[in-house]
Amino acid sequence: MGFTWYFLGLLTTGSAIFLWHFSKRYRLNWLAWSGLTLGIVLILFSIAWAVGSVLEGVPRAASMGLLLFGLSGIVILTMASRYTLTKRPEILQIATEPALAKAVEIDITPQKAKPAKASIVSPYFSVAIRYGAYISLIIAIVVGLASEGKDYEGMVRNKFKDQKLTKVNDDPVVFQLGQKGAGPGNYVLIQEGQGYGGPFVLGIRIMEDGKIHEIIPLDHKETPAFIKKIEDAKYRDRFVGKKVSDDFIVGMDVNAVSGATVTTMAAVEAIRNGAHLAAVKKFKLKPKWEKVPWKFGLDEILILVIFVMAFVPRIYKEKPWKYIYMVATIGIVGFYLNAAISVGNIAGLALGYIPGIKEHFIWWILVVGTVLGIIILGKNVYCYRICPFYGIEYLLQKISGMKLNPSRTLLKRSRSLVNFLLWLSLIVIFLSKHPALGSYEPFAMMFSLNGVGIQWFILPVALIGSFFMSTFWCRFFCPCGHALTKLVQFRKKLIQIFRNR
């Protein structure tokens, strides 16, 4: 913490010197002074807040501090600077010593173009790296899929350490707590579900009275943000006391959790399947429950309209439609439904993590629709159109009016680096079979304020970066966008190969 104060002291002194120089050059009025001072104070405060929060072990608070105080400080400082540069008169400097001016003269005569340096890496080596990356991804998928199956017994035993456990059925997998045949039924029926980010395993504890007594989360590869929402809403408790013959239909006898609709729908589907299996096989009941209808309400209509509009150039290119569309994607796809596509969704397709179309129509429109758009039309309609994070980046960039860029060397390296990050994220996903582990996008944090550990810091830097650089995240980091671009390129190559033949 001592170093932080020292660093903050240096920054404060630097800021004071900057303000002094600025006031010497421009006639600052009260508005410019307050904007510049407030901006600097907010930025310094956010740094102190973030460091303090990290030291206390609360990364979420650090991230929120950086976003609320830091980003607003940067916005205020930038606007105050722009106001001063454009509206405030400059104080005329008297040119005193021409000798000094000569000393700082800049040579602006066009320099001769330097001959391009020969690349250290030979073209054969780079081709080998590219194909090596593709082969390693295929190996990772195979290894991931072939790795040992789920140890349901271990999962249940982990939850009921002190009780005896007997497996009484294989399909569906059912365990009895206590000795087989002893006492009233106390069964744990295993069911799997397919969430937005990946699969999960639930244990449904059913007693001899034909009622659900507990829903036990045994394992999950779902996006942690959605799991947290469900846990916070104590969603599992809503099923306690329900009969195995109930309908279990979202919107009829159970409700969804706002902001985690797909996950709750998947959980209800898994519980319904398990309960109805128990009703038929164990309790010998005749199926009288309602059939699950297609989920097609306002949410699905909104997403469908947004998706179709992404094919109309007038909507996403021309003003004012462009802005209306952008606000709609941020509001609906982002904040309302939190359904932004991540690299986990694309990789999940390869792993076979595909939820049912009846209940997860939104997932199908966005993920399958985008992939089909690429396969059939060769167009990526998601990036720079439907993506709500792009909308946020665009608006931030409009506020700042700045289009900075890293140095050319860094720009050159950035292409390889984003490919490496995409490769690493896919390898993690395929080997762990857990899409959320490799999805480093800050979308869930942005739109539902949920994240894990270091992930919290990706959001503020991505937003601050987007403030200074045009589409900072999309250009340099987005693994989802780059995966979709690779698909477009792959399709083009395939078509070329077929045409040449």
Place this chain on the structure above:
Amino acid sequence: MATAEKSDAKNQGGELIGGTILAGALYIVTVLFVLGFLWQSIASFMLQ
């Protein structure tokens, strides 16, 4: 070249360099955080 023009050229050069450094720093910090996240994921997967 007039002194004012030279001064402007110098300032623009300064702003350009400052902007490039800022952009580069933001880029590198983001790369480090992304790598940190992936490293955290690999570690949690290996420890499972």
